[in-house]
Amino acid sequence: MSLLNPLIQGVLLGGLYALYAAGLSLIFGVMRLVNLAHGDFIVLAAYLMLACVTALALPAWVALLIAMPFMFALGWALQRLILNRTLKNDLLVPLLVTFGLSIIIQNGLLLAFSADSRRLTVGELEIASWTFGDISIGVVPLITFIVAVLVILGLTFLFYRTRLGRILRATADSTEIVQIMGIDPRHVFAIAMGLSFVVIAVAAFFMGVRANFDPAAGPSRLLYAFEAVVIGGLGSFWGTLIGGTILGVAQTVGAAINPEWQQLAGHVVFLAVILARPRGLLARA
Amino acid sequence: MRYGIAISTWNSRLILIAAGVVVILLAFAPVIAPRSLIQDLILIFVMCAIAQCWNLLAGYAGLISVGQQAFVGLGGYGLFALIILAGVDPLLAVLLAAIIGTLIAIPVGLLMFRLQGAYFAVGTWVVAEVFRLLLAQWKALGGGTGNSLPRTATTEMFGLSTINALFGVRNAVGREIVIYWAALALAAAVVGASYLLLRSRIGLALSAVRDGETAAESVGVDITRTKFAVYVFAAFGASLAGALYFLDSARISPDSAFTVLDWTAYVIFIVVIGGIGTIEGPILGSIIFVVLQSSLSDYGPWYLILLGVLGIAVMLVAPRGLWGTFSDLTGIHLLPTRRRLVPLGETPPTREA
Amino acid sequence: MSLLTTHGLEVFYGDFQALFGVDVAVEEGETVAIIGANGAGKSSFMNALSGLAPTRRDAILLAGEAVGGTPAYDMVKLGIALVPEGRRLFPSLTVEENLLMGSSGRTVERGWTLPVVYDFFPVLRERRRQLAPTLSGGQQQLVAIGRALMANPRILLCDEISLGLSPAMVQTVYQALAAIKARGTTILIVEQDLRAALAAADRIYCFMEGRVSLAGRPAELSRDAIQAAYFGTAR
Numbered sequence: 001m002s003l004l005n006p007l008i009q010g011v012l013l014g015g016l017y018a019l020y021a022a023g024l025s026l027i028f029g030v031m032r033l034v035n036l037a038h039g040d041f042i043v044l045a046a047y048l049m050l051a052c053v054t055a056l057a058l059p060a061w062v063a064l065l066i067a068m069p070f071m072f073a074l075g076w077a078l079q080r081l082i083l084n085r086t087l088k089n090d091l092l093v094p095l096l097v098t099f100g101l102s103i104i105i106q107n108g109l110l111l112a113f114s115a116d117s118r119r120l121t122v123g124e125l126e127i128a129s130w131t132f133g134d135i136s137i138g139v140v141p142l143i144t145f146i147v148a149v150l151v152i153l154g155l156t157f158l159f160y161r162t163r164l165g166r167i168l169r170a171t172a173d174s175t176e177i178v179q180i181m182g183i184d185p186r187h188v189f190a191i192a193m194g195l196s197f198v199v200i201a202v203a204a205f206f207m208g209v210r211a212n213f214d215p216a217a218g219p220s221r222l223l224y225a226f227e228a229v230v231i232g233g234l235g236s237f238w239g240t241l242i243g244g245t246i247l248g249v250a251q252t253v254g255a256a257i258n259p260e261w262q263q264l265a266g267h268v269v270f271l272a273v274i275l276a277r278p279r280g281l282l283a284r285a
Numbered sequence: 286m287r288y289g290i291a292i293s294t295w296n297s298r299l300i301l302i303a304a305g306v307v308v309i310l311l312a313f314a315p316v317i318a319p320r321s322l323i324q325d326l327i328l329i330f331v332m333c334a335i336a337q338c339w340n341l342l343a344g345y346a347g348l349i350s351v352g353q354q355a356f357v358g359l360g361g362y363g364l365f366a367l368i369i370l371a372g373v374d375p376l377l378a379v380l381l382a383a384i385i386g387t388l389i390a391i392p393v394g395l396l397m398f399r400l401q402g403a404y405f406a407v408g409t410w411v412v413a414e415v416f417r418l419l420l421a422q423w424k425a426l427g428g429g430t431g432n433s434l435p436r437t438a439t440t441e442m443f444g445l446s447t448i449n450a451l452f453g454v455r456n457a458v459g460r461e462i463v464i465y466w467a468a469l470a471l472a473a474a475v476v477g478a479s480y481l482l483l484r485s486r487i488g489l490a491l492s493a494v495r496d497g498e499t500a501a502e503s504v505g506v507d508i509t510r511t512k513f514a515v516y517v518f519a520a521f522g523a524s525l526a527g528a529l530y531f532l533d534s535a536r537i538s539p540d541s542a543f544t545v546l547d548w549t550a551y552v553i554f555i556v557v558i559g560g561i562g563t564i565e566g567p568i569l570g571s572i573i574f575v576v577l578q579s580s581l582s583d584y585g586p587w588y589l590i591l592l593g594v595l596g597i598a599v600m601l602v603a604p605r606g607l608w609g610t611f612s613d614l615t616g617i618h619l620l621p622t623r624r625r626l627v628p629l630g631e632t633p634p635t636r637e638a
Numbered sequence: 639m640s641l642l643t644t645h646g647l648e649v650f651y652g653d654f655q656a657l658f659g660v661d662v663a664v665e666e667g668e669t670v671a672i673i674g675a676n677g678a679g680k681s682s683f684m685n686a687l688s689g690l691a692p693t694r695r696d697a698i699l700l701a702g703e704a705v706g707g708t709p710a711y712d713m714v715k716l717g718i719a720l721v722p723e724g725r726r727l728f729p730s731l732t733v734e735e736n737l738l739m740g741s742s743g744r745t746v747e748r749g750w751t752l753p754v755v756y757d758f759f760p761v762l763r764e765r766r767r768q769l770a771p772t773l774s775g776g777q778q779q780l781v782a783i784g785r786a787l788m789a790n791p792r793i794l795l796c797d798e799i800s801l802g803l804s805p806a807m808v809q810t811v812y813q814a815l816a817a818i819k820a821r822g823t824t825i826l827i828v829e830q831d832l833r834a835a836l837a838a839a840d841r842i843y844c845f846m847e848g849r850v851s852l853a854g855r856p857a858e859l860s861r862d863a864i865q866a867a868y869f870g871t872a873r
């Protein structure tokens with residue numbers, strides 16, 4: 001059996017992981033916060049779209065368009081109402097508060113939607129694929145990858161070419177000095193969290209279209225996102241794509257060898273990277 | 286005026302004696318207490334031990350782990366492997382399993398210490414996942430579905446026949462009493478060891494660095510090495526507790542052994558509610574937790590949401606927890622570990638710095 | 639009416655009190671220098687004026703209005719801009735981005751704009767695409783001043799802007815301040831270099847241990863009086 005197919009599938013899967021990771025990387029970059037509920041918010045967003053699809057009979061992509069501003073508002077409010085209160089402390093409080101949120105979201109979803117696994121449907125596109133010899137490229141995985149590249153291009157543009165991006169980077173440098181420039185860092189943080197949640201909505205859409213999800217699916221999404229961020233190197237959006245791709249390839253190659261090794265192979269590659277280059281593959285010195 | 290550094294309060298010896306009396310009284314509980322209470326107490330002791338270890342990590346060493354389930358699970362699986370595959374006596378197997386967990390913690394810790402802060406936290410979670418996935422591959426111990434202890438394994442447990450005769454009970458009850466005593470000893474030992482550690486020079490150095498009173502280099506103690514030792518000790522405590530817990534439940538699976546909910550979320554809840562950075566907090570927290578658990582766990586998801594909301598509320602409103610807030614308000618410290626500056630000659634039990 | 643006055647200004651860091659009732663008045667268009675030994679509370683005073691250190695509302699009057707305790711991000715919109723001690727540029731931003739950050743809080747494009755600042759400090763135009771930490775210390779100080787000017791302040795606060803600069807660069811900086819003053823901007827400087835302070839300022843205040851120990855015009859102050867107020871030796 002050739003390794004080419006798992007390799008290609010892995011790269012495409014990496015696009016999804018990069019989408020998981022981009023939002024996590026964004027807020028870590030701006031406010032040094034690791035949101036332990038990141039994965040659970042992805043799952044929450046997927047259920048939100050599912051609810052739109054089932055209750056309002058909308059196509060899934062319309063549900064995504066609705067979910068994006070909604071998730072922005074949710075992230076913004078979360079930051080303003082809860083997380084901004086935690087940031088003056090060391091890392092304990094923000095970590096534990098987001099960990100508590102993770103438990104609340106999982107169980108809230110369980111109450112609202114039961115433990116059954118669900119899926120977002122986009123009609124025939126789901127099964128469409130192009131076949132070249134013994135390699136078949138699914139349309140949805142390909143679109144996911146392209147969207148991941150576009151999201152990362154967009155974030156890079158936003159961060160390095162716009163006024164908002166300048167303010168985000170300056171706030172990451174010093175929350176004190178931006179204040180004497182007329183900027184309230186709490187507001188900047190809220191916008192950053194809102195942006196992260198928009199990326200979460202996009203990630204959730206492709207997660208839900210590509211595979212089943214259930215209320216307990218969040219923590220493993222967090223771990224994939226985190227691994228992609230660390231493998232790629234902190235503070236770099238392109239790093240999340242590289243990290244995501246490496247993670248995806250590790251998983252599909254592992255699964256090709258033994259189906260039970262999929263997750264294990266990803267984790268092992270992650271541990272190998274921290275052993276060899278704890279600051280990630282792309283880290284600036 | 287001259288000052289010395291005191292870490293005892295006037296009544297601290299009294300308190301230690303009282304603590305000893307409480308432990309002895311608890312040891313006699315099986316004589317009168319119903320079995321359900323004994324089971325609750327076993328859970329309190331086990332959770333208290335794990336929570337105290339987590340408290341040492343997060344509250345003193347500044348190491349926030351969300352992966353302590355790795356060691357609880359390794360303790361449990363070590364126990365099952367030793368009993369089922371090697372026929373070791375259960376109580377001895379508990380100790381050996383804890384040693385296995387501790388030995389594994391050393392390379393794991395070396396790897397995790399390459400990560401800082403929040404990255405350390407998530408890294409430990411990944412490691413726990415790795416162990417869960419690995420042990421699900423171990424077919425001799427039941428693979429993904431897990432395994433039960435054979436009935437015969439615990440009927441010949443060390444000391445069981447004596448206890449059966451002494452209390453006039455059947456095997457099942459006698460087994461429970463042995464486990465109860467072991468769990469009591471575990472909790473008392475972990476609390477005692479933490480207390481001694483924190484009052485030692487090393488513990489004082491850790492607290493000073495944590496409170497930002499001084500730079501790590503200036504305390505005359507290698508802080509990184511100390512933190513590593515705390516990490517390994519916490520792994521030992523968690524493995525020991527895990528081995529005992531799974532000896533009591535007599536059934537294990539990768540999902541129950543490595544669940545982040547039971548061995549990290551609950552533990553964090555206990556420490557946060559009780560009071561992080563205090564010895565008393567985790568004790569109080571585990572009692573509260575087990576009471577809540579036995580009265581509310583039928584509400585399932587609502588119960589967990591409640592725990593999450595309570596935990597977040599305490600973090601935001603009273604980050605020092607119930608005990609921390611109480612002792613801030615009243616000045617009462619039952620098991621004081623913090624240094625206080627006192628004028629020499631006024632307070633009897635002082636130590637010169 | 640003075641443009642800026644403080645009345646019984648106090649600053650606390652937790653339990654530690656850094657300023658004990660400081661009264662200072664700055665007229666429109668003036669340059670006022672604050673001198674004093676290390677730890678006298680000069681930076682605390684500047685931080686209170688810029689909103690970084692909390693104070694009582696009526697402790698600071700700007701054109702007669704009580705503005706004490708206004709958050710820093712609103713204080714700059716009222717027209718008080720700070721060049722902080724130690725420059726404090728944004729290390730991951732370029733020179734130009736640092737300058738643009740200075741204008742974040744303002745809404746109208748007038749007065750100090752990017753081209754005006756570049757004309758004022760031509761060396762910065764050449765370095766505009768460089769990351770701030772790659773500039774020399776003196777050039778970084780120019781960026782810090784330019785960044786504060788981009789807010790179009792009525793009052794420019796400069797905390798030890800000559801620290802660590804070569805004599806030639808100190809001269810450049812003070813010439814720049816003179817030109818800024820000529821445009822009608824009121825300037826308040828903290829300066830350790832006594833000679834530079836006396837030369838640049840219309841009036842000086844000397845701080846000692848959180849209090850004003852001396853105030854007056856440079857020409858009217860004797861060397862001994864300044865020395866006594868500065869070091870706390872017998873008067």
Ligand SMILES: Nc1ncnc2c1ncn2[C@@H]1O[C@H](COP(=O)(O)OP(=O)(O)OP(=O)(O)O)[C@@H](O)[C@H]1O
Pocket residue numbers: 651654655656674675676677678679680681682683723
């Ligand atoms: N953030 C802070 N927290 C606690 N104390 C502070 C803080 N900032 C300043 N202080 C204290 O306040 C006092 C005044 O400090 P300040 O920085 O205002 O002095 P300064 O006159 O600017 O000194 P220098 O000439 O050295 O810059 C000092 O004793 C200092 O230790």
Ligand SMILES: [Mg+2]
Pocket residue numbers: 680681682723797
């Ligand atoms: Mg100063």
